[in-house]
Amino acid sequence: MSPRDIADPQAARERPPFLGHGVGLRRDHFDRVLSGPTGVDWFEVISENFMVEGGRPLDVLTRVRERYPVVLHGVSLSIGSTDPLDEAYLDRLHALARRFEPAWVSDHLCWTGVGGRNAHDLLPLPYTEQALDHVVRRVLRVQERLGRPIALENVSSYVAYRRSEMPEWEFLAEVARRSGCGILLDINNIFVSSRNHGFDPRTYLNHIPPATVWQFHLAGHSNKGTHLLDTHDHAVIDEVWGLYRGAVTRFGAVSSLIEWDDRIPPFERLENESQRARAIHDETLERGAGRLPAGVAGSARAAGPETGP
Amino acid sequence: MKPGGMIDLRQAQELFWTLITAPEGVRPAIEDLERRGVLKGRAIDEMFTGDEALPAVERLDIYANMYFYRLLDCLAEDYPKVRAALGPAHFHNLVTDYLLRHPSEHPSLRHLGRHLPRFVASHPLAARVPWLADLARLDWARADLFDAPDAPPLSRDALAALPQERAGEARFTMVPAFVLLRFDHEVVRYWRALDEAESGGDPDDAAHGRATGNAAREGAEVPDTHDHEEGAGRVATPARRRSWARVWRKDFVVHHCSLDEEEAQSLELLRSGESIARVCQRLAAGRGVPKATERAGRMIQSWLDDGILAGVTLP
Numbered sequence: 140m141s142p143r144d145i146a147d148p149q150a151a152r153e154r155p156p157f158l159g160h161g162v163g164l165r166r167d168h169f170d171r172v173l174s175g176p177t178g179v180d181w182f183e184v185i186s187e188n189f190m191v192e193g194g195r196p197l198d199v200l201t202r203v204r205e206r207y208p209v210v211l212h213g214v215s216l217s218i219g220s221t222d223p224l225d226e227a228y229l230d231r232l233h234a235l236a237r238r239f240e241p242a243w244v245s246d247h248l249c250w251t252g253v254g255g256r257n258a259h260d261l262l263p264l265p266y267t268e269q270a271l272d273h274v275v276r277r278v279l280r281v282q283e284r285l286g287r288p289i290a291l292e293n294v295s296s297y298v299a300y301r302r303s304e305m306p307e308w309e310f311l312a313e314v315a316r317r318s319g320c321g322i323l324l325d326i327n328n329i330f331v332s333s334r335n336h337g338f339d340p341r342t343y344l345n346h347i348p349p350a351t352v353w354q355f356h357l358a359g360h361s362n363k364g365t366h367l368l369d370t371h372d373h374a375v376i377d378e379v380w381g382l383y384r385g386a387v388t389r390f391g392a393v394s395s396l397i398e399w400d401d402r403i404p405p406f407e408r409l410e411n412e413s414q415r416a417r418a419i420h421d422e423t424l425e426r427g428a429g430r431l432p433a434g435v436a437g438s439a440r441a442a443g444p445e446t447g448p
Numbered sequence: 449m450k451p452g453g454m455i456d457l458r459q460a461q462e463l464f465w466t467l468i469t470a471p472e473g474v475r476p477a478i479e480d481l482e483r484r485g486v487l488k489g490r491a492i493d494e495m496f497t498g499d500e501a502l503p504a505v506e507r508l509d510i511y512a513n514m515y516f517y518r519l520l521d522c523l524a525e526d527y528p529k530v531r532a533a534l535g536p537a538h539f540h541n542l543v544t545d546y547l548l549r550h551p552s553e554h555p556s557l558r559h560l561g562r563h564l565p566r567f568v569a570s571h572p573l574a575a576r577v578p579w580l581a582d583l584a585r586l587d588w589a590r591a592d593l594f595d596a597p598d599a600p601p602l603s604r605d606a607l608a609a610l611p612q613e614r615a616g617e618a619r620f621t622m623v624p625a626f627v628l629l630r631f632d633h634e635v636v637r638y639w640r641a642l643d644e645a646e647s648g649g650d651p652d653d654a655a656h657g658r659a660t661g662n663a664a665r666e667g668a669e670v671p672d673t674h675d676h677e678e679g680a681g682r683v684a685t686p687a688r689r690r691s692w693a694r695v696w697r698k699d700f701v702v703h704h705c706s707l708d709e710e711e712a713q714s715l716e717l718l719r720s721g722e723s724i725a726r727v728c729q730r731l732a733a734g735r736g737v738p739k740a741t742e743r744a745g746r747m748i749q750s751w752l753d754d755g756i757l758a759g760v761t762l763p
């Protein structure tokens with residue numbers, strides 16, 4: 140999404156282009172991705188891994204960007220922290236976005252540290268009015284600083300705050316409504332949290348306003364018996380694919396991305412997962428609309444028009 | 449917690465942080481806070497969700513484990529030979545101590561390990577493993593140069609274009625992805641031996657340790673300065689002898705090699721802005737000028753081959 144006026148959150152209520160079906164770009168796959176065509180439409184990169192001065196990662200991203208749309212996905216914005224926003228971090232993110240012109244920039248609805256220290260983990264917020272005001276203020280500042288709206292992702296969580304005043308989906312939707320940010324809806328995270336906290340994942344989907352959703356994440360997780368852990372080291376399970384089908388039905392043509400960050404398999408495995416996302420997406424839209432909207436069929440790399448929710 | 453049962457976001461985050469970063473685990477951290485009167489009674493259960501299957505403390509422990517093991521994995525990646533030398537249990541304990549003193553203060557994990565070499569030097573392990581700080585410096589230099597700024601290396605043509613009569617006045621600059629290290633122990637040879645020994649093992653198995661708690665110390669024998677079993681074979685620990693290495697990146701790959709004292713001093717002179725003539729002068733001490741010039745020529749040749757020279761200037 141190109142920079143534009145973000146002063147009015149309602150003016151930013153436009154969904155960015157549909158990119159098709161992508162995968163996370165990881166170091167293990169650099170050679171394969173650069174060696175020739177792939178079966179994916181776009182790549183998401185971890186912003187912080189490229190906030191460096193030189194070396195191979197930046198060179199690879201430069202070459203990947205020449206061929207594919209790219210999304211910058213951060214893990215350290217710490218939008219919910221009570222520490223001041225890290226201006227140096229925002230400078231680096233801004234510079235990275237200007238250099239690589241991503242389709243959009245995203246991070247997580249969480250906090251990652253406090254007192255100047257960073258846990259490098261996506262820690263849960265209490266869903267209170269106080270936290271909502273705090274997050275919305277910071278999202279507005281970040282968007283102003285970057286000159287573009289950002290997307291925020293729902294995280295997997297393992298504990299919640301008893302004094303939360305609203306469910307996560309309401310908090311997320313309200314952050315998007317008030318700040319004009321987009322939502323990166325992680326389908327696996329919804330599933331993981333639904334099991335860990337005992338809610339119906341379809342309720343989550345049904346409370347997210349369709350126009351706010353810019354992107355889906357799909358990933359594998361681990362079943363630890365007492366809880367599900369968001370490990371990104373397995374294939375997407377059938378129940379999550381089922382939830383994804385429901386998400387496509389509700390939200391329409393939304394760019395999807397497969398995340399696989401540990402025990403990384405050969406690239407072909409990721410391509411297969413992405414193909415499955417594409418197939419479910421295309422089937423669901425065909426069945427729902429009787430036909431695919433122009434530009435969506437085949438999930439071409441070119442941005443297609445939006446479909447109605 | 450605020451009066452009336454509301455959560456103060458700052459307090460909640462500080463408490464969460466304290467609990468998940470406590471090295472002995474969430475439960476002991478809660479007990480400590482209770483002893484000090486910071487937490488009362490069932491405060492944790494009143495603040496966080498939990499049930500019989502997974503009580504609040506165990507839910508927080510999930511975060512505590514993730515906190516520690518993510519950072520442990522990161523440091524294991526940046527310090528592969530320190531971990532190989534110590535073994536997973538001692539490395540685990542070293543990281544536990546390190547994170548207490550140097551929690552991550554940067555949004556990128558890339559910087560997490562930057563204080564480790566100095567930390568190791570003042571750690572109790574240094575008394576038993578005196579070469580560990582040198583090995584850590586070598587590991588860190590390699591990690592640090594991986595994404596150092598790019599710069600085109602000096603070409604032979606640029607060097608050949610110097611007027612021959614003024615070649616001695618030339619001064620070199622180095623590429624940013626270059627560092628010269630001086631050690632008190634022969635760690636370069638040791639690094640290579642560990643690398644060879646490791647190639648037969650499964651480093652991934654060791655990197656994660658086998659602890660089921662979080663950052664609690666693992667029991668293990670303290671390593672000594674003598675030979676010990678590690679990786680695929682028996683590796684002799686480094687002798688105490690002054691040594692040098694240069695570390696550099698070429699074609700996006702980080703390399704290092706050991707140097708003799710002459711080459712190290714020559715590089716130090718060049719790096720401090722001295723001319724080629726001054727380097728030759730130093731090399732000539734104890735040998736003739738032709739031999740010194742020949743040695744300088746060979747060194748410059750290898751620096752050109754390795755791409756560590758960035759520019760050449762005449763005053």
